Amino acid sequence: MNDTSGAKKQADRRSGVLEWSIAAASGLAVAVLFGFLLFEALTASDAPPTFTTHPAFIREAGGLYYVTVTVNNDGPKAAADVTVTGDLQQQTASATLDYAPANSQSEVTLVFSEAVEQEALRLRVESFREP
Incomplete structure (x- = not known):
């Protein structure tokens, strides 16, 4: 009987160590997550979206000219309904980008005749709204 109760005590000690190890790892994960959320809250910026645009490439098809425009949102906030406008001497074309996440790059296509x-x-980026 002594051998069995000794083995049981040793198994209980091992499971106790395992439980404490898992609890410590979980506590550490919660502390790290809380620290990250606190850091994000304290360092959040109120700066608006910041856009840059440049033509990626131009192609002709069926008598129309398609200009693919790269739109960069280098700002810390997202934007919605971003209207990109392209002007030539006698013609204007525009396209709307549904959503531009913070620090992202997207493309729209403008069509000219x-x-x-x-x-x-x-x-140029003509307008946008905060989502």
């Missing part, structure tokens, strides 16, 4: 020279194309 006249030939597009990259030097003559003026691109």
